[in-house]
Amino acid sequence: MSKVGIKTATNMDDLNSVINECYNYLELSGCLRHITALTDKYMLVEDILVYHVIKRVQAPFESFKQGLKTLGVLEKIQMYPEAFCNILCHKPDSLSAKILKDLFTVHTLPNVPALGFWNSYLQNVEDGKSATTMEDILIFATGCNSIPPTGFKPAPSIECLHMDFPIGNKCNNCLALPITSTYKKFQENMDFAIRNTLRLEKEKRSHYNGH
Structure with missing residues (x-):
């Protein structure tokens, strides 16, 4: 499945062809939508991005949060976010x-x-x-x-x-x-x-x- 193929489609025939090829994926990811105009491809691409960046990682993220709650770590992170920033967030070294x-x-x-x-x-x-x-x-x-x-x-x-x-x-x-x-x-x-x-x-x- 190619998101680029969807975004770069120049006519409805090409867009529908790509959608048909990816039908099962779009249906399983909840991104399948009724397309009536070529510009709808942008909404479809946005749906796919939201699925990959947010929805797909939601369950593992919630599980991670539950694990942090077990020892009270999540509460401390929420109370002192700046103190945990250097521990949990990567800060790139200055290049030399x-x-x-x-x-x-x-x-x-x-x-x-x-x-x-x-x-x-x-x-x-x-x-x-x-x-x-x-x-x-x-x-x-x-x-x-x-x-x-x-x-x-x-x-x-x-x-x-x-x-x-x-x-x-x-x-x-x-x-x-x-x-x-x-x-x-x-x-x-x-x-x-x-x-x-x-x-x-x-x-x-x-x-x-x-x-």
Whole structure:
């Protein structure tokens, strides 16, 4: 079943076809509704999201709450929420040059000059001497603006390729670095590619959500 297929349907025939394919799922999840216009697809997508994000986890969540009540923990959490926030809520660590350097596994020869440029680039970003931020680099390579509590799978990696600009492969968390003759060119190409890629992705999301 594909929610994307429902949202991107451009006519009633396509929409009804997708709904028929997913009929059993929609009926079991309580999302089946009578569709009379193409715009009804947005309500259907919202129903599916509510089911997955809220309704499907309601029973396990209530069970979890009952368990906390057993020893009076839930009452204490409700009385002192700020005190329990640091214990129960994950707060991402601030990204630094060292953290990003250690995060990425190098899948290339260690004597490639681009690796030295990469280390210098991270330090310049941390020092505010770049048009990008640590978060920009992580998003470009993995799609995440912080390191998940359980880490990445697969682990982020770096490779160096004979090309002018870097490439971020979010499917396998791989960052391909360009091989340039000077550090200045390396930084210019990194800044240009990362900033423009993130800008285009943001514009694309805004356009998609607006429709």
